[in-house]
Amino acid sequence: DAKTTQPPSMDCAEGRAANLPCNHSTISGNEYVYWYRQIHSQGPQYIIHGLKNNETNEMASLIITEDRKSSTLILPHATLRDTAVYYCIVSSSNTGKLIFGQGTTLQVKP
Amino acid sequence: KAGVTQTPRYLIKTRGQQVTLSCSPISGHRSVSWYQQTPGQGLQFLFEYFSETQRNKGNFPGRFSGRQFSNSRSEMNVSTLELGDSALYLCASVRMDRAGETQYFGPGTRLLVL
Numbered sequence: 001d002a003k004t005t006q007p008p009s010m011d012c013a014e015g016r017a018a019n020l021p022c023n024h025s026t027i028s029g030n031e032y033v034y035w036y037r038q039i040h041s042q043g044p045q046y047i048i049h050g051l052k053n054n055e056t057n058e059m060a061s062l063i064i065t066e067d068r069k070s071s072t073l074i075l076p077h078a079t080l081r082d083t084a085v086y087y088c089i090v091s092s093s094n095t096g097k098l099i100f101g102q103g104t105t106l107q108v109k110p
Numbered sequence: 111k112a113g114v115t116q117t118p119r120y121l122i123k124t125r126g127q128q129v130t131l132s133c134s135p136i137s138g139h140r141s142v143s144w145y146q147q148t149p150g151q152g153l154q155f156l157f158e159y160f161s162e163t164q165r166n167k168g169n170f171p172g173r174f175s176g177r178q179f180s181n182s183r184s185e186m187n188v189s190t191l192e193l194g195d196s197a198l199y200l201c202a203s204v205r206m207d208r209a210g211e212t213q214y215f216g217p218g219t220r221l222l223v224l
Contacts, residue, residue, distance in 0.1 A: 093206075098153075098213060
């Protein structure tokens with residue numbers, strides 16, 4: 001599975017958009033980009049995933065560059081409850097295996 | 111749909127004992143993955159079961175084992191517990207569709223080994 005690189009921490013003002021970057025320069029053609037978040041001591045929460053196209057759901061948007069070597073998770077209107085560790089993971093299907101890195105700690109401030 | 115259920119939520123054991131943790135996946139999901147989370151090592155993949163067969167395995171010693179039943183419920187067992195096995199054990203219910211695999215995590219079982 002390809003390795004991802006994320007900044008260790010980021011701050012965001014409440015109500016503003018939070019843009020979390022992720023580099024995955026060694027991603028292969030059959031690997032998806034997944035985003036999860038983990039609020040302290042809880043199980044990771046699925047946010048969104050994509051293969052090539054940009055994706056949007058009720059929680060967030062995922063922007064994947066055309067060469068697929070990087071992506072950005074966008075939380076359009078961050079709230080204090082979005083404070084969490086955000087994990088960007090690259091994984092192929094049918095493995096049941098996610099490799100978690102250190103993630104980005106997002107602190108949303110009032 | 112009900113979410114992923116893990117029991118028990120908290121557990122205290124002593125070194126040398128064994129422990130069994132249980133996971134009930136989301137209805138209709140046939141695959142379950144298990145993970146260990148510690149402050150030092152982060153979230154690490156243990157193994158994955160699909161239709162009662164172990165399909166993938168992480169880099170853990172043989173003391174860690176699991177199984178899956180015909181109703182997709184899964185158990186994991188750790189024998190001869192060590193202090194370093196203290197961790198949050200997470201189970202994920204895996205949905206498979208045209209958009210690939212999506213894992214939905216349970217709340218975890220927090221194990222403390224004394």
